[in-house]
Amino acid sequence: MRDTTLCFPVDAAGRILLGRKKRGFGVSKWNGFGGKLEKGETFRQCAVRELWEETGLQAKGEDLELVGLLDFRFLAAPELNHLGYVYFVRSYEGIITETEEMEPKWFSAESLPYEQMWKGDKTWIPLLLTGKRIKGTVTFAEDNDTVYSIDIHNVDSLSD
Numbered sequence: 001m002r003d004t005t006l007c008f009p010v011d012a013a014g015r016i017l018l019g020r021k022k023r024g025f026g027v028s029k030w031n032g033f034g035g036k037l038e039k040g041e042t043f044r045q046c047a048v049r050e051l052w053e054e055t056g057l058q059a060k061g062e063d064l065e066l067v068g069l070l071d072f073r074f075l076a077a078p079e080l081n082h083l084g085y086v087y088f089v090r091s092y093e094g095i096i097t098e099t100e101e102m103e104p105k106w107f108s109a110e111s112l113p114y115e116q117m118w119k120g121d122k123t124w125i126p127l128l129l130t131g132k133r134i135k136g137t138v139t140f141a142e143d144n145d146t147v148y149s150i151d152i153h154n155v156d157s158l159s160d
Protein backbone atom coordinates (compact mmCIF):
# COMPACT_ATOMS: atom_id res chain seq x y z
CA MET A 1 0.00 0.00 0.00
CA ARG A 2 1.06 3.57 -0.46
CA ASP A 3 2.58 5.26 2.56
CA THR A 4 0.22 7.24 4.76
CA THR A 5 -0.03 10.19 7.11
CA LEU A 6 -1.78 10.38 10.45
CA CYS A 7 -2.41 13.77 12.03
CA PHE A 8 -3.57 14.55 15.58
CA PRO A 9 -4.82 18.10 16.21
CA VAL A 10 -4.04 19.26 19.77
CA ASP A 11 -5.88 22.22 21.31
CA ALA A 12 -4.67 24.84 23.79
CA ALA A 13 -5.91 22.70 26.70
CA GLY A 14 -3.92 19.69 25.45
CA ARG A 15 -6.98 17.83 24.22
CA ILE A 16 -6.61 15.57 21.17
CA LEU A 17 -9.05 15.51 18.26
CA LEU A 18 -9.88 12.00 17.09
CA GLY A 19 -12.35 10.81 14.50
CA ARG A 20 -14.44 7.65 14.55
CA LYS A 21 -14.02 6.11 11.13
CA LYS A 22 -17.43 5.56 9.58
CA ARG A 23 -16.34 3.45 6.60
CA GLY A 24 -13.41 1.67 4.97
CA PHE A 25 -10.18 0.37 6.50
CA GLY A 26 -10.32 0.54 10.31
CA VAL A 27 -14.09 1.20 10.36
CA SER A 28 -15.53 2.14 13.79
CA LYS A 29 -12.08 2.75 15.29
CA TRP A 30 -11.15 6.14 16.74
CA ASN A 31 -8.02 7.45 15.07
CA GLY A 32 -6.17 10.54 13.97
CA PHE A 33 -6.83 11.91 10.51
CA GLY A 34 -4.97 10.82 7.43
CA GLY A 35 -4.71 8.53 4.50
CA LYS A 36 -2.63 7.54 1.55
CA LEU A 37 -0.19 9.81 -0.18
CA GLU A 38 -1.42 10.90 -3.59
CA LYS A 39 0.88 11.07 -6.60
CA GLY A 40 3.24 14.05 -6.47
CA GLU A 41 2.34 14.96 -2.88
CA THR A 42 4.74 15.43 0.00
CA PHE A 43 3.83 13.86 3.34
CA ARG A 44 2.98 17.29 4.76
CA GLN A 45 0.77 18.11 1.78
CA CYS A 46 -1.02 14.80 2.23
CA ALA A 47 -1.52 15.44 5.96
CA VAL A 48 -2.88 18.95 5.32
CA ARG A 49 -5.27 17.67 2.62
CA GLU A 50 -6.54 14.73 4.66
CA LEU A 51 -7.03 16.93 7.73
CA TRP A 52 -9.12 19.32 5.67
CA GLU A 53 -11.13 16.53 4.00
CA GLU A 54 -11.83 14.67 7.23
CA THR A 55 -12.34 17.53 9.74
CA GLY A 56 -12.78 20.84 7.89
CA LEU A 57 -9.70 22.22 9.66
CA GLN A 58 -7.11 24.13 7.66
CA ALA A 59 -3.47 23.91 8.67
CA LYS A 60 -0.21 24.99 7.12
CA GLY A 61 2.35 22.35 6.27
CA GLU A 62 5.03 24.14 8.28
CA ASP A 63 2.82 24.05 11.39
CA LEU A 64 2.76 20.26 11.41
CA GLU A 65 5.15 18.64 13.84
CA LEU A 66 6.49 15.26 12.77
CA VAL A 67 6.43 13.12 15.92
CA GLY A 68 6.53 9.54 14.69
CA LEU A 69 7.50 7.29 11.87
CA LEU A 70 5.85 3.89 12.07
CA ASP A 71 6.17 0.85 9.88
CA PHE A 72 2.76 -0.86 9.93
CA ARG A 73 3.06 -4.51 8.84
CA PHE A 74 0.30 -7.03 8.21
CA LEU A 75 1.53 -10.64 8.26
CA ALA A 76 -1.51 -11.98 6.40
CA ALA A 77 -1.84 -9.11 3.95
CA PRO A 78 1.53 -7.67 2.95
CA GLU A 79 -0.22 -5.49 0.38
CA LEU A 80 -1.45 -3.44 3.36
CA ASN A 81 2.06 -2.78 4.70
CA HIS A 82 2.87 0.91 4.84
CA LEU A 83 4.90 3.58 6.55
CA GLY A 84 2.85 6.01 8.60
CA TYR A 85 4.13 9.55 9.13
CA VAL A 86 2.56 10.80 12.37
CA TYR A 87 2.06 14.52 13.02
CA PHE A 88 0.75 16.74 15.80
CA VAL A 89 -0.72 20.10 14.81
CA ARG A 90 -1.42 22.84 17.35
CA SER A 91 -2.20 25.66 14.94
CA TYR A 92 -5.20 25.47 12.59
CA GLU A 93 -8.27 27.38 11.52
CA GLY A 94 -11.83 26.48 10.62
CA ILE A 95 -14.84 24.78 12.06
CA ILE A 96 -14.72 21.08 12.82
CA THR A 97 -17.30 19.31 10.73
CA GLU A 98 -18.48 15.71 10.72
CA THR A 99 -18.00 14.12 7.30
CA GLU A 100 -19.19 10.93 5.61
CA GLU A 101 -15.91 9.35 6.66
CA MET A 102 -15.25 10.63 10.19
CA GLU A 103 -17.10 11.63 13.34
CA PRO A 104 -14.70 14.01 15.13
CA LYS A 105 -14.51 14.45 18.90
CA TRP A 106 -12.07 16.02 21.38
CA PHE A 107 -10.61 13.80 24.11
CA SER A 108 -8.43 14.76 27.04
CA ALA A 109 -4.99 13.18 26.84
CA GLU A 110 -5.84 11.06 29.90
CA SER A 111 -9.04 9.65 28.43
CA LEU A 112 -8.22 8.53 24.92
CA PRO A 113 -10.49 5.58 23.98
CA TYR A 114 -7.66 3.09 23.52
CA GLU A 115 -10.00 0.09 23.67
CA GLN A 116 -11.71 1.38 20.53
CA MET A 117 -8.51 2.32 18.71
CA TRP A 118 -5.92 0.33 16.77
CA LYS A 119 -4.53 -2.15 19.30
CA GLY A 120 -0.92 -0.93 19.20
CA ASP A 121 -1.87 2.69 19.81
CA LYS A 122 -1.95 2.45 23.60
CA THR A 123 1.76 1.56 23.47
CA TRP A 124 3.00 4.44 21.36
CA ILE A 125 0.53 7.35 21.60
CA PRO A 126 1.29 7.92 25.33
CA LEU A 127 4.97 8.36 24.40
CA LEU A 128 4.04 11.10 21.93
CA LEU A 129 1.87 12.77 24.56
CA THR A 130 4.87 13.09 26.85
CA GLY A 131 6.82 14.83 24.11
CA LYS A 132 8.82 11.86 22.83
CA ARG A 133 9.66 11.37 19.15
CA ILE A 134 9.44 7.76 18.02
CA LYS A 135 10.28 5.30 15.30
CA GLY A 136 9.09 1.76 15.23
CA THR A 137 7.34 -1.22 13.74
CA VAL A 138 3.87 -2.51 14.57
CA THR A 139 3.17 -5.97 13.16
CA PHE A 140 -0.41 -7.24 13.01
CA ALA A 141 -1.35 -10.92 13.26
CA GLU A 142 -3.41 -12.94 10.77
CA ASP A 143 -6.65 -11.14 11.69
CA ASN A 144 -5.11 -7.76 10.67
CA ASP A 145 -6.15 -6.51 14.11
CA THR A 146 -4.30 -8.25 16.97
CA VAL A 147 -0.78 -6.96 17.55
CA TYR A 148 1.71 -9.74 16.76
CA SER A 149 4.74 -7.69 17.82
CA ILE A 150 5.59 -4.08 18.48
CA ASP A 151 8.96 -2.42 18.60
CA ILE A 152 9.09 1.30 19.35
CA HIS A 153 12.10 3.41 20.23
CA ASN A 154 12.69 7.05 21.01
CA VAL A 155 14.65 9.16 18.56
CA ASP A 156 16.15 12.64 18.89
CA SER A 157 14.75 13.94 15.65
CA LEU A 158 12.78 12.91 12.58
CA SER A 159 12.60 14.29 9.09
CA ASP A 160 10.15 14.02 6.23
Ligand SMILES: Nc1nc2c([nH]c(=O)n2[C@H]2C[C@H](O)[C@@H](COP(=O)(O)OP(=O)(O)OP(=O)(O)O)O2)c(=O)[nH]1
Pocket residue numbers: 004005006024025026031032033034035036037072084118119120121138
Ligand atom coordinates in the same frame (compact mmCIF):
# COMPACT_ATOMS: atom_id res chain seq x y z
N1 LIG B 1 -3.52 4.85 14.68
C1 LIG B 1 -3.24 3.83 13.87
N2 LIG B 1 -3.52 3.92 12.56
C2 LIG B 1 -3.23 2.85 11.82
C3 LIG B 1 -2.65 1.68 12.31
N3 LIG B 1 -2.48 0.81 11.30
C4 LIG B 1 -2.93 1.42 10.19
O1 LIG B 1 -2.93 0.94 9.07
N4 LIG B 1 -3.41 2.67 10.51
C5 LIG B 1 -3.99 3.73 9.72
C6 LIG B 1 -2.98 4.61 9.06
C7 LIG B 1 -3.80 5.26 7.97
O2 LIG B 1 -4.46 6.41 8.43
C8 LIG B 1 -4.78 4.22 7.64
C9 LIG B 1 -4.33 3.53 6.44
O3 LIG B 1 -5.40 3.19 5.69
P1 LIG B 1 -5.90 4.03 4.47
O4 LIG B 1 -4.88 4.96 4.00
O5 LIG B 1 -6.50 3.03 3.55
O6 LIG B 1 -7.02 4.87 5.21
P2 LIG B 1 -8.04 5.78 4.50
O7 LIG B 1 -9.19 4.94 4.06
O8 LIG B 1 -8.34 6.86 5.53
O9 LIG B 1 -7.19 6.36 3.31
P3 LIG B 1 -7.65 7.19 2.08
O10 LIG B 1 -8.54 6.25 1.31
O11 LIG B 1 -8.35 8.41 2.63
O12 LIG B 1 -6.35 7.50 1.41
O13 LIG B 1 -4.82 3.27 8.71
C10 LIG B 1 -2.35 1.63 13.67
O14 LIG B 1 -1.82 0.63 14.21
N5 LIG B 1 -2.66 2.73 14.41
